[in-house]
Amino acid sequence: xxxxxxxxxxxxxxxxxxxxxxxxxxxxxxxxxxxxxxxxxxxxxxxxxxxxxxxxxxxxxxxxxxxxxxxxxxxxxxxxxxxxxxxxxxxxxx
Numbered sequence: 001x002x003x004x005x006x007x008x009x010x011x012x013x014x015x016x017x018x019x020x021x022x023x024x025x026x027x028x029x030x031x032x033x034x035x036x037x038x039x040x041x042x043x044x045x046x047x048x049x050x051x052x053x054x055x056x057x058x059x060x061x062x063x064x065x066x067x068x069x070x071x072x073x074x075x076x077x078x079x080x081x082x083x084x085x086x087x088x089x090x091x092x093x094x
Contacts, residue, residue: 024049 026034034048041048073080 019046 034045038045038048041051
């Protein structure tokens with residue numbers, strides 16, 4: 001599986017003109033855990049939640065892409081294996 005890499009500085013960009021106010025209900029323990037990391041997000045819960053959501057979405061999209069790639073590999077596995085065996089016939093022993 002590919003490694004998920006996210007540029008934290010791009011996650012921290014906060015464009016107020018594009019924001020929509022919403023309400024989210026969280027458990028008290030989760031809110032406490034978030035608050036424990038707010039120093040990294042300028043004490044801004046919205047910024048933290050947006051960064052967390054972007055990371056999760058990136059992860060889910062990566063999983064979807066990996067699943068599509070795996071399906072393509074499964075679909076063409078026999079053909080790939082035939083080509084690999086054919087290529088091995090041209091290998092010269094050392």
